Amino acid sequence: MITLVCLDMAGTTVSDDGAVIAAFAAAVESAGLAAGTSEHRSAVDYAQATMGQSKITVFGAIFGGDQERAVAANEAFEKAYAAALTDGATALPGAEDAIRRMRERGLKVALTTGFSPVTRDALIEALGWQDLCDLVLSPADAGRGRPFPDMILSAVLRLEVDDVRQVAVAGDTASDLLAGTRAGASIVAGVLTGAHGTADFAAVPHTHVLPSVVELDQLLAT
Known part of the structure; x- marks a missing residue:
C-alpha cells in the first residue's frame, strides 16, 4: 500500500516552458562561457542531460570542480530563474x-x-x-x-x-x-x-x- x-x-x-535551461544558459555565460561557443553549447547540453540533479553539483561538473566558478554560476542561475518567476509560475x-x-x-x-x-x-x-x-x-x-x-x-x-x-x-x-x-x-x-x-x-x-x-x-x- x-x-x-x-x-x-x-x-x-x-x-x-524552458525557463530552467534558459537560466542555466545565462548562468554559464556569466561565469565565462561565451554564448555561441562550443563550450557554452556543451555546458547547456550537459545541464539538459543532468536535469533534475542538484544545480550546484551540475555547475561543479561543468567547471571541472572549480568551486568558485560553480558557486558564482549557481548564484547567477538563481537570479535568472527568480527573474523568470516575476512573471509568475x-x-x-x-x-x-x-x-x-x-x-x-x-x-x-x-x-x-x-x-x-x-x-x-x-x-x-x-x-x-x-x-x-x-x-x-x-x-x-x-x-x-x-x-x-x-x-x-x-x-x-x-x-x-x-x-x-x-x-x-x-x-x-x-x-x-x-x-x-x-x-x-x-x-x-x-x-x-x-x-x-x-x-x-x-x-x-x-x-x-x-x-x-x-x-x-x-x-x-x-
Missing part, C-alpha cells in the same frame, strides 16, 4: 488537483527538487503552494541531490513512513527515476511533461511511464 508520494517540481508538477495542467486528491485519500505528498531552498521557496510562493503538500525538500535539506536517494529517504524519515516500499516516486528526468529506484520505492514513474522522454527513461530502471501526474493519481486511486 502506498502511503507517501514524492514528486519532482519543474517539469513534473510545475510548468517549465504555472502548475502543469491537473497537477495541483491531483495532489489535493492524493492528500484527501490520506496519502502524504512531498515535493523534491534540485533547486536551492531559496529558489524552491520562491517557486512555491509564486504558485501559492505553501500549504499544498506535507513537505518540500532540496538537496541542502537532505545531503545529496538526485540521482542519489537522500531526499526521498529524508521524506520517509520526516513523515514517519514505515517502509520504503510504501513510496511512489514520479519525475520527468532519468535522475528522478534513479533516485526512486535507489530509495526502494515500489512505484517509480517517469512523466512525459518535462525534460526527458521515453528514450531517456528506457536507460534507467522504472516501473511506469505516464503522460502526467494526473495519471499517477489515477493509478494510485485504483
Whole structure:
C-alpha cells in the first residue's frame, strides 16, 4: 500500500516552458562561457542531460570542480530563474488537483527538487503552494541531490513512513527515476511533461511511464 508520494517540481508538477535551461544558459555565460561557443553549447547540453540533479553539483561538473566558478554560476542561475518567476509560475495542467486528491485519500505528498531552498521557496510562493503538500525538500535539506536517494529517504524519515516500499516516486528526468529506484520505492514513474522522454527513461530502471501526474493519481486511486 502506498502511503507517501514524492514528486519532482519543474517539469513534473510545475510548468517549465524552458525557463530552467534558459537560466542555466545565462548562468554559464556569466561565469565565462561565451554564448555561441562550443563550450557554452556543451555546458547547456550537459545541464539538459543532468536535469533534475542538484544545480550546484551540475555547475561543479561543468567547471571541472572549480568551486568558485560553480558557486558564482549557481548564484547567477538563481537570479535568472527568480527573474523568470516575476512573471509568475504555472502548475502543469491537473497537477495541483491531483495532489489535493492524493492528500484527501490520506496519502502524504512531498515535493523534491534540485533547486536551492531559496529558489524552491520562491517557486512555491509564486504558485501559492505553501500549504499544498506535507513537505518540500532540496538537496541542502537532505545531503545529496538526485540521482542519489537522500531526499526521498529524508521524506520517509520526516513523515514517519514505515517502509520504503510504501513510496511512489514520479519525475520527468532519468535522475528522478534513479533516485526512486535507489530509495526502494515500489512505484517509480517517469512523466512525459518535462525534460526527458521515453528514450531517456528506457536507460534507467522504472516501473511506469505516464503522460502526467494526473495519471499517477489515477493509478494510485485504483
